[in-house]
Amino acid sequence: MANEVKIADPGPLGLAGFGITTCILSLINAGVTSAGAMGVVLGLAIAYGGGAQLLAGMWEFRKGNTFGATAFSSYGAFWLAFYFIVKAAPKTGMGVFLLFFGILTLYLWFGTFYLNKALFFVFLTLWITFFLLALHEFGVLGSSALGGWVGELCGLLALYTSAAIVLNTTAGRTILPLGKAYRTPTLAHGVSA
Numbered sequence: 001m002a003n004e005v006k007i008a009d010p011g012p013l014g015l016a017g018f019g020i021t022t023c024i025l026s027l028i029n030a031g032v033t034s035a036g037a038m039g040v041v042l043g044l045a046i047a048y049g050g051g052a053q054l055l056a057g058m059w060e061f062r063k064g065n066t067f068g069a070t071a072f073s074s075y076g077a078f079w080l081a082f083y084f085i086v087k088a089a090p091k092t093g094m095g096v097f098l099l100f101f102g103i104l105t106l107y108l109w110f111g112t113f114y115l116n117k118a119l120f121f122v123f124l125t126l127w128i129t130f131f132l133l134a135l136h137e138f139g140v141l142g143s144s145a146l147g148g149w150v151g152e153l154c155g156l157l158a159l160y161t162s163a164a165i166v167l168n169t170t171a172g173r174t175i176l177p178l179g180k181a182y183r184t185p186t187l188a189h190g191v192s193a
Contacts, residue, residue: 007059009169012162014056014072015122019158021049021079026155029133029148042083049079067111074104095137102130117179118161125154 021044027033028041054076060068078101089097109123132147141147164176 007062009165010056010059010063010072011068012165014053014060014068014076015158015162015165017044017048017050017052017056018072018075019155019162021045021155022151022158023155026129026148026151029144030152031143031145031148038086042086045079045083050076050083051080052076053079067108067115071108074101091137091139095134098130098134098137102127102134105130113182114184115181117182118157118164120179120182122154122157122161125150125157129154 021041024033024037024044025041028035028037053072057069057071057073057076060072081097085094085097105123105127109120109127112120112123129147129151132141132150133144135141136144136147160176161178164178167175168178
């Protein structure tokens, strides 16, 4: 394995692409920014939330990180799909889309029990966001504001986690804490903190 090329951690890139795109869409959902800003979200959905995050997922496959590969590839694909369906999907169709990504996020959240607390809270707030927004699309919640505010928190947590990994790696010590995992992994394969 002496010829194996080491690659940088793609996690901070994926988290930043996810975080920024999520924050801007969440401001619209919360009613802070007008729906006219959706063009910004759609641009980010293709380039950063979609494209950069999908690339991060592919690099996580290369690193052997099953969790990171599944998460970043899935959410990169989410943003690419969002770009194509947001204006054309009926409300119930969008509700089903959000519901199933909520289910994916819920089981990924269980995986974060073995990672760090920062990721635990990113995924906790994300599955709650998906379910709240799905309920809104199904007509159960009259407003998307609650989902928007929880989504905003989720996006900010993702940006914090990205910043912590970049700064901690660059400094060679903990600048911003990520928090220890709630559980110790029993398998070393495919697990990274």
